[in-house]
Amino acid sequence: MGSASSSYRVIYLDVDGRIQKVVFSRFCSLCDIKELFCTALGVPRNTNLSLLDSSGAMVSIDPTMPHNTERLPYRVVPLTGGQLADKEELFQNVLTQVAEQFSRAFKINELKTEVTNRLAMLEKRVELEGMKVVEIEKCRKDIKKLREEMATRDNSNFLEDNKKLTPRRDVPSYPKYHLSKETVEALRLPTFDAWQWEPNEMLSCLEHMYHDLGLVRDFNINPITLKRWLLCIHDNYKNNPFHNFRHCFCVTQMMYSMICLCSLQEKFTQVDVLILMTAAVCHDLDHPGFNNTYQVNARTDMAVRYNDISPLENHHCAVAFQIFSQPDCNIFYTFDPEAFKQIRQGTITLILATDMARHGEILDSFKQKVNNFDYTDEEHATCLKMVLIKCCDISNEVRPMEVAEPWVDCLLEEYFMQSDREKAEGLPVAPFMDREKVTKPTAQIGFIKFVLIPMFETVMKLFPQIEEAMVQPLRESRDRYEELKQIDDAMNEVQKMKSENLTMGGKKK
Numbered sequence: 001m002g003s004a005s006s007s008y009r010v011i012y013l014d015v016d017g018r019i020q021k022v023v024f025s026r027f028c029s030l031c032d033i034k035e036l037f038c039t040a041l042g043v044p045r046n047t048n049l050s051l052l053d054s055s056g057a058m059v060s061i062d063p064t065m066p067h068n069t070e071r072l073p074y075r076v077v078p079l080t081g082g083q084l085a086d087k088e089e090l091f092q093n094v095l096t097q098v099a100e101q102f103s104r105a106f107k108i109n110e111l112k113t114e115v116t117n118r119l120a121m122l123e124k125r126v127e128l129e130g131m132k133v134v135e136i137e138k139c140r141k142d143i144k145k146l147r148e149e150m151a152t153r154d155n156s157n158f159l160e161d162n163k164k165l166t167p168r169r170d171v172p173s174y175p176k177y178h179l180s181k182e183t184v185e186a187l188r189l190p191t192f193d194a195w196q197w198e199p200n201e202m203l204s205c206l207e208h209m210y211h212d213l214g215l216v217r218d219f220n221i222n223p224i225t226l227k228r229w230l231l232c233i234h235d236n237y238k239n240n241p242f243h244n245f246r247h248c249f250c251v252t253q254m255m256y257s258m259i260c261l262c263s264l265q266e267k268f269t270q271v272d273v274l275i276l277m278t279a280a281v282c283h284d285l286d287h288p289g290f291n292n293t294y295q296v297n298a299r300t301d302m303a304v305r306y307n308d309i310s311p312l313e314n315h316h317c318a319v320a321f322q323i324f325s326q327p328d329c330n331i332f333y334t335f336d337p338e339a340f341k342q343i344r345q346g347t348i349t350l351i352l353a354t355d356m357a358r359h360g361e362i363l364d365s366f367k368q369k370v371n372n373f374d375y376t377d378e379e380h381a382t383c384l385k386m387v388l389i390k391c392c393d394i395s396n397e398v399r400p401m402e403v404a405e406p407w408v409d410c411l412l413e414e415y416f417m418q419s420d421r422e423k424a425e426g427l428p429v430a431p432f433m434d435r436e437k438v439t440k441p442t443a444q445i446g447f448i449k450f451v452l453i454p455m456f457e458t459v460m461k462l463f464p465q466i467e468e469a470m471v472q473p474l475r476e477s478r479d480r481y482e483e484l485k486q487i488d489d490a491m492n493e494v495q496k497m498k499s500e501n502l503t504m505g506g507k508k509k
Contacts, residue, residue, distance in 0.1 A: 011065065012073040013040055019073055030062050037061065041076050050077040179208055187253060188260040190395070190469050193403045194250050202249040203230050209256045209277065218270050220334045229329040236285050236319060241413040243287035250407075252280040254392040262463040267375050272385065275343060278331075279350035279389055282320035287312065290418050292357065297427045310355040317348045346385075353386035354393045362386050363455055370461050387459060397448055397477045398456075398470045404477065408440050441485035448478040 013020045020040040024033055038045045051059040052075045059065060059074055068074055179187075186192050187205060194202065210216050210226060237245040255276055259265060265273055288302075295303040295311045306314040321344065324330050332340050353362055366387045374380050396407040415433035422429045431437050456471050 009063070009065070010067060012068055012070050013037065014073040014075045015041055019070055021070075024063075028063055033061055033063065037076055041078065043078055047078050051075070052077060179204065184208070184212075188257055190254060190257050190261070190398050190473075191400055191403070192253055192257070193400075194246055194253065195403065195406060197249075199234060199245060202246070203227075203234060206230055206249065206252060206281065209252070213256070213259065213265070213273055213277065215270065215274050215277065219274065219332075221331045222333075225328065225331055225333070229323065229331050230281075232323050232326070232329050233281055233285070236323065238287060238289065240287060240289035241417070242407070242410040243284050243289060243414065247407075248281060248284060250396070251283060251389075251392045252277060254395045254398070255280040255389065258388060258392065258466075261465060261469060268381065268385075271339075271342065272346070272381065275346035275350065276385055276388060278343075279347045280392055282347065283316060283351050283354050283389065283393060285316045285319040285323075287316070289414055290421070292355065293430065294418055294422060294427070297422070298425065310352055310357070313352045313355045317351050320347065320351070346382075349382060350385055350389045353390060356394075359390070359451065359455075362390065363458065367458055370458060373462055384462070387455065391455060391459060394447075394452060395470075397444070397452060398473050400473070401477070401480065405440075408444060412438065412440065412443060439485075439488060441481045441488060444481045445478065445485060448474060448481065453478065 008023055008025055011022045011024075013022060022036050022040055024036055034049060035045045037049055037051075038047050041047075041049070049061065051061050051065075053059050053068070054072050183205075187209070197205065207223075207226060207230060210221070215221065216223060216226060233248070234245050237243075237248055259273060259276065264276075268276075290298075292303075292310065292312050294300075296308045300311070302311040302315050305311070324332060327333065332343055335343060352358075362383070366383050369380050369383055373384070396404045398404075412435075415438070416435040419429045419433040419435065421427075422433075432443060453471070453474050456466065456474060460467050460471055
């Protein structure tokens with residue numbers, strides 16, 4: 001009770017014969033208290049007020065003002081221009097009373113000097129009242145915006161939030177699903193529909209992939225540690241419309257599908273396969289839902305930390321290895337330091353390759369190697385792995401239309417969230433993210449024609465078996481979106497003609 005009474009003050013005001021109770025923190029500013037009184041009185045919040053006790057003596061309006069009772073309320077009087085002209089005498093009276101109150105309450109005469117200085121500053125502010133009201137309002141808006149931005153950045157800064165790093169002890173906390181033969185077979189195909197599965201089921205499917213590829217056996221991974229790691233991974237994907245745990249699962253499942261379809265275990269070492277799968281699982285950890293362009297333009301902590309160089313991808317890597325630094329989540333604990341270094345470097349290289357700003361550079365490098373590809377050449381092998389994770393990361397259009405199309409909606413929703421924020425913050429807005437300029441067909445046609453098909457067709461030179469399963473669905477998706485665009489264009493043309501006819505009709509009248 002003592003704490004509450006010392007933190008808050010209760011003041012009773014007489015407002016035209018009606019008692020108004022005002023409660024405020026002792027940490028409130030003078031301006032905030034005056035605004036409360038103005039609200040109680042029903043006058044504009046920049047109105048200058050005079051506060052009088054029951055004897056007619058003036059009472060200072062500040063956080064240290066003495067309590068009163070409902071029976072002895074203070075009377076609030078709005079000051080007119082004429083009354084403000086006599087502000088020197090008014091401030092002198094206030095100065096005397098405040099100094100006396102401080103002296104009585106704290107027995108510290110030295111505070112009189114401080115109070116004198118503060119009131120002198122207030123006096124100057126009154127002279128500039130008109131301008132100050134505008135400035136105070138602007139300051140309040142700036143403070144609100146800063147607080148919101150700080151809250152957003154704090155929430156997105158995984159490295160300063162250790163709560164998610166703590167591995168779950170209640171393993172297995174998700175049930176071990178018995179995967180049917182049909183499910184096991186479907187998991188190996190690019191047509192797998194992840195929308196039909198709950199997070200716990202997806203975790204079991206990921207666990208199955210590591211066992212099925214022989215990674216748990218060959219690297220002596222503790223199955224309980226694998227469970228804990230996957231749970232921690234799940235906990236560190238945000239609930240974004242697109243970049244979420246389901247996207248992580250889809251990318252990893254597509255990687256698993258390509259490993260099976262292209263017989264990659266016959267061409268790569270098991271360490272390479274482990275790197276491919278683990279990079280896919282970790283590739284978007286703690287994604288904040290706003291891309292690198294936003295991070296750089298908004299000068300976020302993430303962009304500053306990584307010098308504007310692939311800030312998101314660097315963050316995903318850092319979060320991944322923060323998780324691995326927890327012994328209960330370290331599926332690599334059996335590796336010696338040199339082997340772990342290889343795993344770490346390989347995983348980082350692949351996650352950094354998912355930055356679309358590097359797309360042209362990586363694909364050009366692969367095109368130069370693909371016709372004379374050498375799996376024993378480390379540079380060749382690394383380049384292929386980079387292209388493979390890139391393919392998996394943006395592979396939604398490889399899947400059947402009913403599986404792929406909802407992902408377009410999710411991506412556009414995330415884009416629109418970013419562009420709305422960029423507009424509000426005065427930052428540049430990319431046309432393909434602007435809800436007023438983009439449609440699903442226009443969003444997908446160029447991406448499929450100039451990014452997806454060229455990349456998958458280049459990979460097809462090395463693995464012809466992906467043409468039917470992956471490349472052909474991309475071509476069909478391109479054709480479908482081009483047809484949709486033609487329909488949209490025709491409808492827009494009809495609407496335009498209707499509008500013109502209405503306009504012409506209105507002019508004739």
